[in-house]
Amino acid sequence: MIQRDQLVAACDHQLRATQFKDFTINGLQVEGGDQVKRVMTGVTACQALLDEAVAWQADMILVHHGYFWKNEPVAITGMKCRRIKTLMAHDISLLAYHLPLDAHAEMGNNAELARHLGWKVEGCLDGELGEGLLWSGRLPQPLSINALAKQISQGLRREPLVIEAPQVGDIERIAWCTGGAQDMITAAYDGGAQVFVSGEVSERTTHLAREMGIHYIAAGHHATERYGIQAMGEWLSDEYGVEHRFVDIDNPV
The missing domain is CATH 3.40.1390.30 (NIF3 (NGG1p interacting factor 3)-like)
Incomplete structure (x- = not known):
C-alpha cells in the first residue's frame, strides 16, 4: 500500500x-x-x-x-x-x-506499439525520443503492404484499414503515432517513411496517401493505445508493490 x-x-x-x-x-x-x-x-x-x-x-x-x-x-x-x-x-x-503517455520513451504508447509488433525504433520526426509523438524506424525485414497489414491484424487482434499507394513497393521504413494522428501523414512522408501507421483515419487521408506516395494503415485508436497504460501499471506494481489489473473494454474504433 x-x-x-x-x-x-x-x-x-x-x-x-x-x-x-x-x-x-x-x-x-x-x-x-x-x-x-x-x-x-x-x-x-x-x-x-x-x-x-x-x-x-x-x-x-x-x-x-x-x-x-x-x-x-x-x-x-x-x-x-x-x-x-x-x-x-x-x-x-x-x-x-x-500526450505524456504517448511520448514516453520506454512505457509510452508509441514505444510499446513498436515493441509489441517488433519494429526497430530509430527516433522521432518531431523532436527528441521521449518528447515527440511521431516515431520512425524500420521493419526487421522488408514486407509488402499486405504482409504488414496481416502482421498488425494478428498482433492487435483487429483488422486494420489499409490505403495503398500503388507507386510504393515493399516497405522497410515506417513511421507511426498511436491514436488520432492521421494528419501526421505529411510529416511522415517528409521524413522518408514508406508507410505511416496511426489509429484513426479521415476522408482526406486517402487522397494524401495516394497522391504523395505513402502507404497508410489505420490500426485502431483503441487497439494502438492498449499497451502504454498496461506498461505503466506494471511499472507501478514493480516499483511500489500495488496490485495491478488491466481491463480491456472492447472498442472497435
Whole structure:
C-alpha cells in the first residue's frame, strides 16, 4: 500500500506531465482515498471501466483518456455526473495521462506499439525520443503492404484499414503515432517513411496517401493505445508493490 499523493507524484515525474501542452489535465483528475493498494488500468475512463473498478474494489484508476477535455462543457451533468459520482461514492481516484503517455520513451504508447509488433525504433520526426509523438524506424525485414497489414491484424487482434499507394513497393521504413494522428501523414512522408501507421483515419487521408506516395494503415485508436497504460501499471506494481489489473473494454474504433 502507498499514499495516493506519493504515487501521483511518481507518475507525474516519470511521465514529465507538466512539460506537455495538452488538451486535458494530466495527472490526478478526481481525488479518492489517501491510500492505494489496488490500481486498475484501462484505455478510457468509461462507465464500464469504472464499474469493473468498483467490483474489484480498486483504490485508483489509471487511464490514457480521462476527463475535462478542452472546449467540452464545464457543467458536471448527465454522463459526466454519473461517472464522477461513481468515483466519489467509492472513494476511487482517477489518474490520467494523455500526450505524456504517448511520448514516453520506454512505457509510452508509441514505444510499446513498436515493441509489441517488433519494429526497430530509430527516433522521432518531431523532436527528441521521449518528447515527440511521431516515431520512425524500420521493419526487421522488408514486407509488402499486405504482409504488414496481416502482421498488425494478428498482433492487435483487429483488422486494420489499409490505403495503398500503388507507386510504393515493399516497405522497410515506417513511421507511426498511436491514436488520432492521421494528419501526421505529411510529416511522415517528409521524413522518408514508406508507410505511416496511426489509429484513426479521415476522408482526406486517402487522397494524401495516394497522391504523395505513402502507404497508410489505420490500426485502431483503441487497439494502438492498449499497451502504454498496461506498461505503466506494471511499472507501478514493480516499483511500489500495488496490485495491478488491466481491463480491456472492447472498442472497435
